[in-house]
Amino acid sequence: MYPTEIAARIDARHGVARASTLRMAGASARDIRRALVTGSIWKVRPGVYATPDVSADIVTAARHGGALCCASALAQLGVWVLDADAIHVAMGPHGRQREHAGCACIPHWDEGATGFGRVDIVRALVQLARCQGDEAFFAAFESAWHRGLLSRRDRLAVRARLDARQRRLVDAARSDSESGLESLLRIRLLRMGIVLRCQVRIRTVGRVDFVVGDRIILEVDGRENHDGESHRHRDLVRDANAAALGYRTLRFDYALVIHDWPRVERAIVGALRRRA
Numbered sequence: 001m002y003p004t005e006i007a008a009r010i011d012a013r014h015g016v017a018r019a020s021t022l023r024m025a026g027a028s029a030r031d032i033r034r035a036l037v038t039g040s041i042w043k044v045r046p047g048v049y050a051t052p053d054v055s056a057d058i059v060t061a062a063r064h065g066g067a068l069c070c071a072s073a074l075a076q077l078g079v080w081v082l083d084a085d086a087i088h089v090a091m092g093p094h095g096r097q098r099e100h101a102g103c104a105c106i107p108h109w110d111e112g113a114t115g116f117g118r119v120d121i122v123r124a125l126v127q128l129a130r131c132q133g134d135e136a137f138f139a140a141f142e143s144a145w146h147r148g149l150l151s152r153r154d155r156l157a158v159r160a161r162l163d164a165r166q167r168r169l170v171d172a173a174r175s176d177s178e179s180g181l182e183s184l185l186r187i188r189l190l191r192m193g194i195v196l197r198c199q200v201r202i203r204t205v206g207r208v209d210f211v212v213g214d215r216i217i218l219e220v221d222g223r224e225n226h227d228g229e230s231h232r233h234r235d236l237v238r239d240a241n242a243a244a245l246g247y248r249t250l251r252f253d254y255a256l257v258i259h260d261w262p263r264v265e266r267a268i269v270g271a272l273r274r275r276a
């Protein structure tokens with residue numbers, strides 16, 4: 001088997017594979033040596049090989065003994081995740097953890113295939129629901145859906161693997177939530193029993209994130225929106241137009257929603273009370 005073919009087979013597994021897998025596909029020990037010498041592949045550890053442009057996170061997971069999973073896999077797929085600092089590794093039910101330099105991995109011992117690479121999005125979401133809880137799961141689920149990464153079949157597969165309580169989160173999820181912050185805000189207000197309308201179009205204002213009560217607008221600015229002057233001016237124009245129609249606009253950013261939620265909650269409850 002040619003070195004390029006061996007590399008292609010490893011790439012098909014997200015960039016890491018065992019020698020035994022390659023041999024099963026028809027590569028001899030000599031073929032693997034030749035691929036190593038030509039630089040088409042490199043050795044992660046004895047019996048485990050990777051391609052040159054494999055992601056660093058997938059290599060770390062392989063060094064630990066499993067596949068990239070949970071929040072780490074979702075972040076790599078472009079899904080909004082609340083906390084993806086650690087490397088989450090799927091070990092399968094009976095995997096063996098290995099020591100490696102700089103290990104800060106979070107192992108997962110769920111049912112499912114063992115091996116390297118990256119788990120599929122359905123398994124990653126189910127792992128996230130167990131690992132990081134309701135809010136993190138809800139925001140990631142909506143983000144994945146919004147980005148077109150979840151088919152109807154995938155959504156049902158995720159739902160089927162959750163407990164009754166977390167299934168309700170899937171049932172409350174929408175496909176039009178444009179940021180994780182928006183998802184977090186919505187699930188928290190729903191829990192507080194505050195009814196809200198999402199992505200509401202208001203004449204002369206445009207589309208706003210949420211309306212609560214009949215005249216309170218809530219806007220959440222994600223960390224991806226860098227506040228340029230023109231951006232700020234546009235927001236002020238929107239707020240002025242909304243005020244002319246009797247709306248009050250409350251704006252929250254990433255730091256407030258994530259690190260200072262009680263302040264956000266007091267602002268919304270206070271505004272609602274004054275309206276009442």
Ligand SMILES: [Zn+2]
Nearest residue numbers: 070071088131
């Ligand atoms: Zn996890």
Ligand SMILES: [Zn+2]
Nearest residue numbers: 064103104105
């Ligand atoms: Zn590790």
